[in-house]
Amino acid sequence: MLSGRIESIHREFPRLKDNSIGDSAQREISIYQPPKQLTKSQNRLQSVYVLPGWGSRASKYLQNTQVFGESFLSLIERAMLESKLPPLILVFLDGASRFGCHQYIDSAALGPNQTWIADDVTALVEERAPASPEPEDRIIYGHSSGGFGALWMGFQRPDRFRKIVCSAADSFFELSILKEVPGACAELEKAGGVEAFLEEFLKHPMPSALGSRSFLTMLLLSLAPCYAARPKTLPLHGEVFFDIKTGKIKQDIWEEYLKWDPARAVDLQDHSKLKQSYFVLDCGLQDEFAAQLGHRQIAESLQKHALPHRLEEFHGRHSGNDWRVIQRLQWALRECR
Numbered sequence: 001m002l003s004g005r006i007e008s009i010h011r012e013f014p015r016l017k018d019n020s021i022g023d024s025a026q027r028e029i030s031i032y033q034p035p036k037q038l039t040k041s042q043n044r045l046q047s048v049y050v051l052p053g054w055g056s057r058a059s060k061y062l063q064n065t066q067v068f069g070e071s072f073l074s075l076i077e078r079a080m081l082e083s084k085l086p087p088l089i090l091v092f093l094d095g096a097s098r099f100g101c102h103q104y105i106d107s108a109a110l111g112p113n114q115t116w117i118a119d120d121v122t123a124l125v126e127e128r129a130p131a132s133p134e135p136e137d138r139i140i141y142g143h144s145s146g147g148f149g150a151l152w153m154g155f156q157r158p159d160r161f162r163k164i165v166c167s168a169a170d171s172f173f174e175l176s177i178l179k180e181v182p183g184a185c186a187e188l189e190k191a192g193g194v195e196a197f198l199e200e201f202l203k204h205p206m207p208s209a210l211g212s213r214s215f216l217t218m219l220l221l222s223l224a225p226c227y228a229a230r231p232k233t234l235p236l237h238g239e240v241f242f243d244i245k246t247g248k249i250k251q252d253i254w255e256e257y258l259k260w261d262p263a264r265a266v267d268l269q270d271h272s273k274l275k276q277s278y279f280v281l282d283c284g285l286q287d288e289f290a291a292q293l294g295h296r297q298i299a300e301s302l303q304k305h306a307l308p309h310r311l312e313e314f315h316g317r318h319s320g321n322d323w324r325v326i327q328r329l330q331w332a333l334r335e336c337r
Contacts, residue, residue, distance in 0.1 A: 003035040004077055006062065007128065013120055019111035020231035023097050029121060030058055031129050032073060032090035034080055039087050044132035047089040047125065048076075048139045048329065049117065049161070051146030053319075054101040054219055058092035061322075072322045079326045086333065089131040093117065095146065098202075099222035099236070103170075104142070104149025105260070109225035109237035114153060118160040135162045136276065139332050141325075143167040144291075144318065151262045151279075151298070155269050158277050163332045165280045168287055168318050171294025173261040180220050181247050187217040188244045194221065195235050227257040263294045266301035279309035280331045282324060284316030291318065 008030045016025035039045065050072075052058055064071035070078070079085040095101050095113075102110040104117065122138070125131050132138075140161040142150035147169030154164035170176065191197035201207050201218050208215065224238030231237055241253040258264060281299055283292040292313055299311040310331050314324065 002074065002077055003081070005033045007031045007033075009124070009128070011124070013116055015116050015120060016111045016113070020109050020237045021098050021225055023102070023110060027116075028058070028094050029124065030062060030092040031125055032077075032092070033129050034077065034087040034089075038080055039130070042087065042130075044130055044137070045087055045089050046137045046139065046333070047091060047129075047131040048141050049091045049093060049121070051093055051104055051140065051142035051149045052095055053142075053144030053146050054222070055096075055215070056101075057096055058094045061092055069323070072325060075322065075325055076329070079329075084326060085329055088329075089125065089129050091121065091125050093121065095149065097222070099225065100218060101145045101222065103145055103152075103223075103226040103260075105152055105226060107226055107229045109229040109231045114149070114156065118153065118157040122160060135160050139163040139165060139329065141165040141167075141328070141332075142169070143321075145170055147291075148262060152260075152265075154277055154279060155262075155265060155274070158273050162277045163280075164277065165328050165332050166282065166295070167321060167324070167328070168283045168289070168291040169262060169281070169294065169298075170289070171262045171291060172297060173258055173263075175293065176289040176291065177220070177223070177257070178249075180216050181242050181249075183213045184217040184220045185242075185244055185247045187213055194240070194244065197221075198235055223257065227260045228253050261294075263297040263301075266298060266305065266307075271305045271307060274305075274307050277308065278332060278334070279307065280312070280328055281309065282312045282314070282321075282328050284318065284321060285313050286316060287318045289318055 010028050012026045061072040080087055102113045104113055106112040106114045126133050138161045140150040140153045147166035150164050150166050151169055153161050188197050224236040224240050228239040239253045241257050242249050281295040283295045302309040
């Protein structure tokens with residue numbers, strides 16, 4: 001049983017209307033405020049904005065659905081009660097999209113989701129909770145696609161977020177994305193093409209029953225409106241980077257995808273604006289998408305440009321590492337530096 005308070009807000013955001021993919025502008029945001037006994041002597045608190053991974057909703061962090069262990073939120077609250085973390089406002093965002101996830105970026109097909117978080121959500125949170133409006137007091141925390149979104153938020157909106165925590169962030173696209181092409185070609189051929197595949201997947205009462213290859217194919221297709229958006233190109237509202245029959249890479253489209261690869265993106269940023277930011281990169285050594293290699297490349301670039309960061313690795317896989325959240329937040333808060 002949690003001691004703090006959770007407020008779930010359902011609101012329509014005008015900024016998100018009229019996206020070509022048809023995602024709803026009605027979004028749910030859950031705001032956690034710590035127990036009052038922890039906040040008596042403080043006016044404004046630091047906040048953590050949590051971005052779920054692909055195909056996940058914020059509710060996974062709020063509820064304890066397992067017999068063993070604690071929920072993500074319960075772990076953090078206990079750490080606060082035990083003085084391992086300061087009192088924090090926690091904000092849980094729903095990154096779900098019709099095709100899985102909008103990657104938390106601004107897209108011509110999916111809408112200005114990064115801007116929505118940076119401007120609209122922060123304003124809402126600071127209206128409803130005693131959260132500090134200072135960028136150095138906001139942490140953006142994400143896993144997988146959420147980690148990708150956190151990195152790009154850190155790169156592009158340091159005026160809003162200066163502490164970035166990434167767990168197994170999507171990166172090193174040459175390895176993490178390209179390896180899925182053969183399986184996707186097989187799935188799409190079996191289904192009879194992209195449109196037929198989408199119809200079967202999206203209408204299925206339990207898509208997880210279709211198998212992991214089907215899920216990975218959906219993930220691959222969902223990147224098209226994120227990285228190569230074409231609002232009028234159906235059915236994906238974006239371009240797939242490979243020929244679905246031969247698997248041949250369409251180099252011009254692939255270059256559009258690569259521009260979004262965080263492993264390449266650090267060199268292209270305005271580094272003068274990132275000197276006050278702090279990046280935490282944490283990943284399992286047995287990550288199925290080789291995110292640890294992407295993280296190493298990102299850290300190498302951050303080091304080259306003298307940008308503050310911390311690279312950590314552990315024995316673990318892509319998922320099942322919420323138990324690391326306390327240490328990650330401690331690093332971001334500079335309590336363990």
